[in-house]
Amino acid sequence: xxxxxxxxxxxxxxxxxxxxxxxxxxxxxxxxxxxxxxxxxxxxxxxxxxxxxxxxxxxxxxxxxxxxxxxxxxxxxxxxxxxxxxxxxxxxxxxxxxxxxxxxxxxxxxxxxxxxxxxxxxxxxxxxxxxxxxxxxxxxxxxxxxxxxxxxxxxxxxxxxxxxxxxxxxxxxxxxxxxxxxxxxxxxxxxxxxxxxxxxxxxxxxxxxxxxxxxxxxxxxxxxxxxxxxxxxxxxxxxxxxxxxxxxxxxxxxxxxxxxxxxxxxxxxxxxxxxxxxxxxxxxxxxxxxxxxxxxxxxxxxxxxxxxxxxxxxxxxxxxxxxxxxxxxxxxxxxxxxxxxxxxxxxxxxxxxxxxxxxxxxxxxxxxxxxxxxxxxxxxxxxxxxxxxxxxxxxxxxxxxxxxxxxxxxxxxxxxxxxxxxxxxxxxx
Amino acid sequence: xxxxxxxxxxxxxxxxxxxxxxxxxxxxxxxxxxxxxxxxxxxxxxxxxxxxxxxxxxxxxxxxxxxxxxxxxxxxxxxxxxxxxxxxxxxxxxxxxxxxxxxxxxxxxxxxxxxxxxxxxxxxxxxxxxxxxxxxxxxxxxxxxxxxxxxxxxxxxxxxxxxxxxxxxxxxxxxxxxxxxxxxxxxxxxxxxxxxxxxxxxxxxxxxxxxxxxxxxxxxxxxxxxxxxxxxxxxxxxxxxxxxxxxxxxxxxxxxxxxxxxxxxxxxxxxxxxxxxxxxxxxxxxxxxxxxxxxxxxxxxxxxxxxxxxxxxxxxxxxxxxxxxxxxxxxxxxxxxxxxxxxxxxxxxxxxxxxxxxxxxxxxxxxxxxxxxxxxxxxxxxxxxxxxxxxxxxxxxxxxxxxxxxxxxxxxxxxxxxxxxxxxxxxxxxxxxxxxxxxxxxxxxxxxxxxxxxxxxxxxxxxxxxxxxxxxxxx
Numbered sequence: 001x002x003x004x005x006x007x008x009x010x011x012x013x014x015x016x017x018x019x020x021x022x023x024x025x026x027x028x029x030x031x032x033x034x035x036x037x038x039x040x041x042x043x044x045x046x047x048x049x050x051x052x053x054x055x056x057x058x059x060x061x062x063x064x065x066x067x068x069x070x071x072x073x074x075x076x077x078x079x080x081x082x083x084x085x086x087x088x089x090x091x092x093x094x095x096x097x098x099x100x101x102x103x104x105x106x107x108x109x110x111x112x113x114x115x116x117x118x119x120x121x122x123x124x125x126x127x128x129x130x131x132x133x134x135x136x137x138x139x140x141x142x143x144x145x146x147x148x149x150x151x152x153x154x155x156x157x158x159x160x161x162x163x164x165x166x167x168x169x170x171x172x173x174x175x176x177x178x179x180x181x182x183x184x185x186x187x188x189x190x191x192x193x194x195x196x197x198x199x200x201x202x203x204x205x206x207x208x209x210x211x212x213x214x215x216x217x218x219x220x221x222x223x224x225x226x227x228x229x230x231x232x233x234x235x236x237x238x239x240x241x242x243x244x245x246x247x248x249x250x251x252x253x254x255x256x257x258x259x260x261x262x263x264x265x266x267x268x269x270x271x272x273x274x275x276x277x278x279x280x281x282x283x284x285x286x287x288x289x290x291x292x293x294x295x296x297x298x299x300x301x302x303x304x305x306x307x308x309x310x311x312x313x314x315x316x317x318x319x320x321x322x323x324x325x326x327x328x329x330x331x332x333x334x335x336x337x338x339x340x341x342x343x344x345x346x347x348x349x350x351x352x353x354x355x356x357x358x359x360x361x362x363x364x365x366x367x368x369x370x371x372x373x374x375x376x377x378x379x380x381x382x383x384x385x386x387x388x389x390x391x392x393x394x395x396x397x398x399x400x401x402x403x404x405x406x407x408x409x410x411x412x413x414x415x416x417x418x419x420x421x422x423x424x425x426x427x428x429x
Numbered sequence: 430x431x432x433x434x435x436x437x438x439x440x441x442x443x444x445x446x447x448x449x450x451x452x453x454x455x456x457x458x459x460x461x462x463x464x465x466x467x468x469x470x471x472x473x474x475x476x477x478x479x480x481x482x483x484x485x486x487x488x489x490x491x492x493x494x495x496x497x498x499x500x501x502x503x504x505x506x507x508x509x510x511x512x513x514x515x516x517x518x519x520x521x522x523x524x525x526x527x528x529x530x531x532x533x534x535x536x537x538x539x540x541x542x543x544x545x546x547x548x549x550x551x552x553x554x555x556x557x558x559x560x561x562x563x564x565x566x567x568x569x570x571x572x573x574x575x576x577x578x579x580x581x582x583x584x585x586x587x588x589x590x591x592x593x594x595x596x597x598x599x600x601x602x603x604x605x606x607x608x609x610x611x612x613x614x615x616x617x618x619x620x621x622x623x624x625x626x627x628x629x630x631x632x633x634x635x636x637x638x639x640x641x642x643x644x645x646x647x648x649x650x651x652x653x654x655x656x657x658x659x660x661x662x663x664x665x666x667x668x669x670x671x672x673x674x675x676x677x678x679x680x681x682x683x684x685x686x687x688x689x690x691x692x693x694x695x696x697x698x699x700x701x702x703x704x705x706x707x708x709x710x711x712x713x714x715x716x717x718x719x720x721x722x723x724x725x726x727x728x729x730x731x732x733x734x735x736x737x738x739x740x741x742x743x744x745x746x747x748x749x750x751x752x753x754x755x756x757x758x759x760x761x762x763x764x765x766x767x768x769x770x771x772x773x774x775x776x777x778x779x780x781x782x783x784x785x786x787x788x789x790x791x792x793x794x795x796x797x798x799x800x801x802x803x804x805x806x807x808x809x810x811x812x813x814x815x816x817x818x819x820x821x822x823x824x825x826x827x828x829x830x831x832x833x834x835x836x837x838x839x840x841x842x843x844x845x846x847x848x849x850x851x852x853x854x855x856x857x858x859x860x861x862x863x864x865x866x867x868x869x870x871x872x873x874x875x876x877x878x879x880x881x882x883x884x885x886x887x888x889x890x891x892x893x894x895x896x897x898x899x900x901x902x903x904x
Contacts, residue, residue, distance in 0.1 A: 037673060075743070170738035174561070263520050268748060289897055308590075
């Protein structure tokens with residue numbers, strides 16, 4: 001059996017006796033006998049490290065790792081610079097707890113402060129928190145910031161990611177909010193359904209079908225009806241398209257996975273949230289602030305804690321305690337390595353390659369089903385997406401995501417022209 | 430220390446991407462705001478974060494007896510497993526993922542066996558997220574049974590703050606009940622609190638004072654008799670896993686903190702994983718999809734209309750589950766109870782060493798943690814729990830949890846975990862003793878501890894009054 005207990009049997013006995021016990025069973029005197037397990041747990045025998053590694057390797061080999069990926073749909077394969085892993089694997093960052101003890105946690109606190117700054121720069125918003133669980137939860141938490149006892153109606157565009165829709169609905173059901181879906185026209189959100197009296201609307205840019213929504217116009221219409229706008233936006237797209245702030249959104253949220261996190265079968269990912277100073281005290285989760293120590297030196301601390309569960313208990317703005325700090329660090333290192341030029345280049349290559357693929361497919365007779373412009377994903381018609389994907393899988397390609405009316409393709413900077421040309425050949429064959 | 434933005438030099442960059450090999454084009458409407466990300470070389474980035482790492486205290490830096498957080502050692506083989514390409518390079522929607530599915534299914538089986546539950550979801554990404562999910566099951570259950578009037582959750586005053594906060598987020602009214610003298614549930618108070626409006630009870634056992642509540646079966650019986658359900662907050666499972674199971678104590682649903690009992694690292698605040706398990710009668714209400722085996726092949730399968738829906742995208746923090754699974758494989762059936770016993774031994778041993786000089790909030794056997802109260806010491810000497818906590822930093826020890834639980838004044842909550850050696854505990858006791866001597870000889874000197882850290886105590890009031898939450902550029 002494997003173990004991480006350092007004390008020897010002799011030491012354990014000494015410790016037991018010193019503390020006034022004769023054996024381990026004495027330690028559980030308070031546990032009623034009839035509740036205790038009578039038999040060993042029905043688990044396998046413990047293993048040595050080498051056996052564990054072998055076992056895990058075999059298990060991981062049962063997953064297919066595709067050479068080429070043309071699928072996004074909420075999880076994107078981007079290039080991750082080598083420096084990212086190297087920094088994020090530093091044991092101090094990996095093994096620390098939430099930085100409650102500021103004096104010995106300045107490193108992690110500063111890294112979060114820098115992360116908050118970068119999220120503000122990307123989104124154009126004024127304040128960011130230190131992260132939440134993922135993009136879908138970020139949208140649900142943002143809804144909680146907007147609803148009031150008098151305004152509990154929430155609109156959600158049918159063009160948001162299906163998981164975002166589900167999570168917003170689940171959180172809303174639990175809290176007692178009413179969710180109404182906004183219909184689509186040619187794949188884009190139709191504002192017709194929005195009526196006065198609602199608390200907020202959740203939109204996504206680019207939307208689930210990859211389309212670039214006319215967010216400015218949607219914001220204008222929502223605001224005219226007193227409805228706050230939560231915009232879930234792809235952080236890479238923010239480097240090319242107008243920022244959530246430029247669109248006029250009240251709260252910017254999104255999935256930070258494209259910023260240096262591998263696909264990882266769905267997690268850990270990173271939910272980011274940013275807003276204006278007016279809504280600052282409604283933000284959920286940890287926030288790091290700059291202050292000074294007793295000698296007047298610059299210092300970072302967890303701040304605005306009066307919002308949080310450990311102080312406010314049932315009156316807190318959210319229950320969040322653990323977040324995705326290491327993923328926030330990942331995003332910061334990624335953004336530092338890419339720099340402003342690198343990020344613009346990623347965005348530009350995503351856009352250009354997706355447009356090249358769409359044009360080549362069109363030439364081969366495979367048409368898009370929507371007319372509007374898109375960022376790095378788009379839907380084409382496809383009679384049998386499952387069959388097509390099976391054919392592609394045999395060539396080492398993860399094909400697009402099956403969606404209603406066709407198949408959702410994605411390109412990032414990772415897809416070479418040769419890969420795209422090969423895909424077009426396979427699809428049109 | 431300079432921020433990344435202050436280190437930035439216009440025009441400096443890393444060379445990451447090749448030139449675009451397709452015709453370049455741009456969207457019609459574009460970002461106008463300049464993208465002010467730092468411009469750095471790889472050397473700059475590497476040194477910056479190495480410097481930040483030096484100013485960060487992790488489990489690898491020293492003893493970390495942070496009560497209620499179970500800061501045990503994070504085994505490296507777990508990290509290796511989670512870094513395998515066969516796990517990291519897998520798209521969450523791809524069908525060819527038998528390895529991931531088998532891992533999740535096995536982890537579910539093992540954890541259900543350890544907790545006495547029947548089914549589990551890995552969608553919740555943290556403990557508090559698990560609490561919210563568990564409460565959703567309770568809400569859904571009462572809704573389906575036509576009992577929407579059951580809208581109150583009973584929470585003892587010693588509970589973690591997340592318990593009442595999660596209840597509120599789930600639309601419940603919180604009924605706080607006072608604990609008895611020994612920190613356990615006051616049965617009379619509980620009997621008074623339950624009724625036809627009771628949705629359920631949230632409890633940790635052992636509780637936040639580190640005491641195993643002997644009356645646990647009676648407690649869950651009282652709640653069940655009133656028509657409510659019982660939720661087990663798994664934050665303290667490390668003390669009892671392999672010894673006694675929440676399912677056998679009478680709990681209907683639970684969450685676990687894989688980043689506590691199951692050794693996955695805390696990452697400076699996350700990612701964690703807070704799987705929720707439940708008895709069979711609640712399993713249709715679980716969020717996310719269920720893994721079903723047909724002809725030896727595993728696949729995700731919809732749970733049907735009773736499910737609360739989804740609490741997170743995709744399948745939760747998968748790589749965290751990979752790490753916990755590697756840990757379960759290593760320990761196996763013998764290792765799990767071994768962990769609990771040694772966690773309890775270490776706590777009792779350290780308590781024994783400390784109680785010669787410090788007052789323990791609740792004498793007697795403790796489980797995996799114990800709480801000191803410095804109330805009397807503060808009255809006598811003016812030295813607070815905060816002072817002692819900060820002084821410990823100078824001994825290379827991470828302070829215990831301070832001022833929690835709320836029902837103990839000047840509390841220091843100490844949880845050594847099983848991965849610390851006798852020598853480490855002896856040294857920690859020496860440090861506590863040394864501080865005690867200082868309290869007696871020169872109490873004033875403790876008010877401005879720590880002395881060896883990069884900063885002294887920060888001005889938290891200023892931080893909250895004048896929030897500066899991002900770097901401001903000069904322009």
